Amino acid sequence: MRYRQLGDSDLEVSEISLGSWLTYGGGVARDNAQACVDRAFELGINFIDTANVYARGGAEEFLGEALASRPRESYVLATKLYFPMDDENRGLSREQVLKQIDLSLARLRVDYVDLYQCHRYDEETPLEETMEALTEVVRAGKARYLGFSEWTAPQIKAALDMVPGVEKFVSSQPQYSILWRVPEVEVIPLCRENGISQIVWSPLAQGVLTGKYRPGEPPPEDSRMASQGMGWAMDRFRSDDLLAGVQRLQPIADGLGITMAQLALAWVLRESNVASAIVGASRPEQVEQNAAASGIELDEETLAAIDEAVGAFAVRDPTARA
DSSP states (O other), X not given: OXXXXXXXXXXXXXXXEEOOTTSTTTTSOXXXXXXXXXXXXXXXXXXXXXXXXXXXXXXXXXXXXXXXXXXXXXXXXXXXXXXXXXSSOOSOOHHHHHHHHHHHHHHHTOSOXXXXXXXXXXXTSOXXXXXXXXXXXXXXXXXXXXXXXXXXXXXXXXXXXXTTSSOOEEEEOOBOBTTBOGGGTTHHHHHXXXXXXXXXXXXXXXXXXXXXXXXXXXXXXXXXXXXXXXXXXXXXXXXXXXXXXXXXXXXXXXXHTSOHHHHHHHHHHTSXXXXXXXXOOSSHHHHHHHHTTTTOOOOHHHHHHHHXXXXXXXXXXXXXXX
C-alpha cells in the first residue's frame, strides 16, 4: 500500500480507503463488515470514511465497535455532517455543527476525528457561520482538519477567501471516476493551487466499472444494483450502451494483468491531486482486490485506450450534480 499526503495537513492516507455508505451498519451483515475492516488494516489501509447520516448513525456506531480495540493513532478517521438525521437536525448551522460533532464522536467512541467534512454546501446557512463553527470544532480538539464534499469551485473559493480568519479546508470529496469526470474542469485545478487534496467517492461508478453488470442481462442477485436498499443510487449507470462500453475495458485490463476494478482505481490515482480513492466492500476479498490497485501506473497508451472505450459516456459538465 502506498500513501499520499492529504492536502496541507500532516496526514498520510492510504491510496485506497474504506468507505461505509450503504454498507456498514446497514446493507452488509455485521460479521462481514468486521471482516472487511480487519482485512483493510492487514493490507495497510489506514483511512476510514463515514458520515453521521449513513444508516442514520448506524455506520458510525459500527465503526466505533470495530475500531475500539485499535490504537487511535493507527488510523485516519473521517466523518461528515449536513444531510437530515431527522425532521429537526440537518444542515451546517453553528448549532448543528457543534451538536453533530459530539454525537458523531460518541458513536465512534473517539475523542476526535482526523477529518470533519461538510457533506454538501448549505444554501440556507451563511458560509461565515459554518466556517466559524467548524473552526471552533478544530480549536476544541474535536477534529484535526476540515474538508467538504461536492462543493462547487465558487463555493470553495469563498471559503478560502476567509482564511486565515478561519481554519482552511485540506480535502475535497467529489464523485470521480472514468465515467464521472466533472471535478477535472474546475474543482481539481482550484484545489491543487490551494493545498486541498481529493478523496474520491464512487471511483468504481457504484461497481459498474468492475464489469459485473452486462448489457441486456439482469444484475447478479447478490450485487448492489440488484439490491432494493442500495440499487437506487445506480440509475445513471444502467443503460445498455454504457454497459457495453464498459465491457470494452476488459481487454485493456487483461493486457495489463489486472482486474477492471484495479484499472478504474489506478485511473483515478493517476491524478496527483487525488490522495485516496474510497471503496465500499461487502466481502474481504473485495478489499484485497481493491487494495492491490495501489501502485499501479497507467501509461499514455492505456489512458488513450480507456478514453476510446468509454470516453463518450463520461460526464464532464461542471454544472452536473452527483
